[in-house]
Amino acid sequence: MEIGVEDEIVDMSTLPPSNGSMMMASRNAYFRNRFSEIDIEVEDSNINQNGPLPIFLKFEDVEYKVRNSQLGSDNPVKVMVTKVSTRHAVEEDRYTRILKGITGSIGPGEILALMGPSGSGKTTLLRVIGGRLLDNTKGKITYNDVKYTPAVKRRIGFVTQEDILFPQLTVEETLVFSAFLRLPTSMTKQEKYAKVETTVKELGLERCRHTKIGGGYLKGISGGERKRTSIGYEILVDPSLLLLDEPTSGLDSTAANKLLVTLQGLAKAGRTIISTIHQPSSRIFHMFDKLLLISEGYPIYYGAARETMEYFSSLRFNPEIAMNPAEFLLDLATGQVNDISIPTDIFEDQEPTHDPSKSVIKYLQLKYKTLLEPREKENHRGVSAPENLQLAIQVKKEWTLSWLDQFVILSKRTYRARCKDYFDKLRLIQSLGVALLLGLLWWKSSTNTEAQLRDQVGLAFYICIFWTSSCLFGAIYVFPFEKYYLIKERKADMYRLSVYYICSTLCDMVAHVCYPTFFFIIVYFMAGFKRTVACFFLTLFVVLLIAITSQGAGEMFGAAVMSIKRAGMAASLVLMLFLLTGGYYVQHIPKFMQWLKYLSFMYYGFRLLLKVQYSGDELYDCESKGGCRPLQSSPQFATVNLKGGLKEVWVLASMAICFRLFAYLWLRRRIDV
Template sequence: MEIKRSAEELEDNHVMQISGSNGIVHNMEFMSQAYLRNQYSSEIDIHEEFVSPYPHEDAPLPIFLKFEDVEYKVRNIQASLKTMVSKVVTHTNSDPDGYKHILKGITGSTGPGEILALMGPSGSGKTTLLKIMGGRLTDNVKGKLTYNDIPYSPSVKRRIGFVTQDDVLLPQLTVEETLAFAAFLRLPSNMSKEQKYAKVEMIIKELGLERCRHTRVGGGFVKGISGGERKRTSIAYEILVDPSLLLLDEPTSGLDSTSATKLLHILQGVAKAGRTVITTIHQPSSRMFHMFDKLLLISEGHPAYYGKAREAMEYFSSLRILPEIAMNPAEFLLDLATGQVSDISLPEELLATKTTQPDSENVIVKYLQLRYKTDLEPKEKEENHRNRKAPEHLQIAIQVKKDWTLSWWDQFMIIFRRTFRERRRDYFDMLRLVQSLGVAVVLGLLWWKSKTDTEAHLRDQVGLMFYICIFWTSSSLFGAVYVFPFEKIYLVKERKADMYRLSVYYVCSTLCDMVAHVLYPTFFMIIVYFMAGFSRTVPCFVFTVLTILLIAITSQGAGEFLGASVLSIKRAGMIASLVLMMFLLTGGYYVQHIPKFMQWLKYLSFMHYGFRLLLKVQYSADQVFDCASKGGCRTLQSSSSFDTVNLNGGLEELWVLLGMAFGYRLCTYFCLRKKISICHL
């Protein structure tokens, strides 16, 4: 009665509910936990060994998930072409929508304390249904899907944990660092650092990650933890923030039977702590199969069975479909879902139909789908409509949107430290250091104590200037163009979970990468400048170094923009090569007098502006050279090397480069925002 009365009071004060203040959220959670204890007290006592790390007072908001007649389709290019041909040739409307139907009317429900297993052959639609439940697929979806009888909304988004089949974890961070940074970002701001560390420690112990806590996660070409440890780390990453609904895509793939069973024991504990757990599974062992509470068997996008996992064999026995030999229940169900009925006895009417039809497998699958429609689906729909209505206070609580747990600045400090730790091995890579310093020494030796006393010597020194521009433009451009394509999968995952603002991630990524784009060019120029015999004045040295840094930072921005615009490693490299070639040709060294109809290209080239600025800060128009010639001393401005450059013309190139550096980054941010919003995992 107290819970009901509190819910009515909250419902009357609608404005306060929508505001999402901490007091209201806490009140909602308290009522939800009371309801959870009443509903699941007996089950929690049975599984006490799994629940101990998750105190009841910190239990998540219970979510009752119901889905009815869920359909999903994707555009089929081949079907669209066939539709066009059929319209032209036969003037018919066969396959008029040009879509391939993936899910074809899925109905069911599950609640806190339960593990729902989605099982079926590869390509049956298990992962697609899981993504729809997690709100990751919304287009071309039909049917009714509710959380505590409320449709999906942004308020539900942060109550869902999603563990993908491929473990998406930053490879250079250790297990402890991965969980600690997730805790700092996602746990409430009213928790102290000590409390967040304690939560991480508790999760590490519960999931058995103590042995590998200081080991890098690894992945790809980086050696790290084992497959089972990676999967447990991925689950820890999600349950760290107490999600109400935990979705897992093939969590046991690649694991041996013992590791898979241990993992499922962990999921049982997670569920009994008050979470709703849904997982796709391909072919579990018989022991694992009986650990599921509910089972949804999908065949060719159609449901073939839905109900308690332990009652699946009884249901098919009632249809007189039985295994003739001792068989794993999961193997038996998968054989039925694919129409493979060797060593399986069938009813006489189905056998008679099977022998008269050429496609016997399809006949069996259609039969199972039909029996589901007539025997199981009506009962489940009736139960959804009558008996499984979520309490009113849970409907109210699910609509309270969680605000950002941290301010922009707090997120920035955490993401900056995490980004730097993840990339520091790249920044301070020995090969990169040897490359920069080695090239600097080689250039210094080739242009040792170069002079400007003749036209030829001046031309050589100007050529060195342009080569320095080329070297740091290409290094910075290609060093930045692959950043976002490589990190796309991590960014999509964390943005789907609303871990941080996109602006925070981008600013941290750019600033961290600037460490390398500032450090290496500075050391490079210190070596080259004095070996090559450039002007020995402090202003010339400082402005030359700053110009090279500005060229590198602008090139970094251009590389980020190109990478963000395509988010593809292969295409980003190809586009960067073409852009770099265009910038080199229009930089002002190879071709100074560009035809008028092509001159617009040089105004897009930041190398054009960078090279001109470098010449202006290094040389002055009234400086004389070639004094040993017959005509006597000449000013540098009269040299053919400066035909198109006014050495006394001011530093307007500086402002153009600054504008480009800022403009590229602004465009990059909006490209990322658009691209990431349409990416799916």
């Protein structure tokens, strides 16, 4: 019998019934027989990718630990331990074990539930299985008997607990952009749209397909629809292994039930599905095929979900009142045995001051080690994927587009996701309102006297301040706000980071060019600046150059801190530094502090504005007692040579490029870890 990778469907209705101690052996025998029937011809250059490749996942003795950051080099506790312990003991004290030896397996067509109280390690195990946590991990995890590789990574879909979706996009737009970025180039546009249409119908999203995702203060789709959209985002590329972190969190019973029915349909299409779950209803609980119950990082049950009550009953743990199975299991996992009958021999050797819940948990862990784990490990050794499946999963599933194709698609999505911010009414009113206010305050100003010249120079400096602050604050929050979207999509290899950065910069530049232009057209003619075509366009060019450089600085500091809270603080400090060293408030800076002004692009921008607006030979103050004087002699230009050329243009242009280069490098360091 020959079955293609894409056509292999595991129907759970054909699984052999499991009963008692033979449950695990019969299940694995089934998959052993099914694997023997699969014959897949794998060619490195030609493999059909229209359906999920069957994956049989096995994980054995999985451990994970995190470093204890509180034990610093000068910590007195660590110093004391160092004196009295061996090097191995000190090394152990530096880490906290989160997962403590977990074993299990799951095949195509099955849904495995990871259950346990908060902090038990469910999400950590899910991330380890999904390849999201690779450091400080021990144990053996195989996918069709192959270890984790970049090729395996592209067979895995990961749905996080938080639905990380762009709020301004509709459901259909979200899926369409994902399809165009992730599906292979061999598919035509019509085929990609058809794939989106199929996914929308499969997940029951027809009613809300044209509704925005929403979030925060933006009204959008419901929680259940958002979760199904997140799942659709992943299954568009037919992942063989689908991992979900608390998919029913925040959903009502009806929405959660619909979601599990959807997952059952996805599993029957040949996918292997693992989901963490906290406290499901009894109906949802029985929808899972397998269950892994974790307590304090240790497994205390692994097997068929429907046989959990039978297993714990055999250990003499029985509910004394009518109880949801999930609630019963969570009580056992936390050691809270109120309304539960337990074996009396648990507490025989217990000291009076000992916590009874610890004894319950330790007893269940011991029973798992002696009854369930050896059988599961034996089944691991008895079941192996055929060679053709092992070869198939090592073939990298190519879907990455060319750089230019990614740029075109991502530019459209970035613009759609941010266009409301670009053309915000309040932002437009602010720019035009400030322009009108400045125009009225400096109405037809002139340079006839020293005082009038000082006022006009003050206006030029305020224009620098306004657009430096506006563009700096507008850009510094971009990457901190989109941090989680970017991490999610980069982990899925959706696009190159360079494509994202250039799209983000160019799309944001639309606003950073349009608003200063509208602003400047109003201010320039109302305030009485020099009315020549060359002077107008040169001054506009300088203002736009200041805005673009400020945008680059904002992106650099935003990428460096990657925190919304710290980004605001950084922007305020940088703006204050640039403001004080800009050359207006303090012209003669002490020598030991002069290096600061060379870091300030406002300093160069202000000097450039003065050079393009005023001529050193131009006369002013002709009505004074001393008669006409050249502008260069004014105290306002004491540190500016109006005939010194426009070298500041190259300085600002270099700064704009360098800021963006450093922003990209910081972004790569923060995201691609």
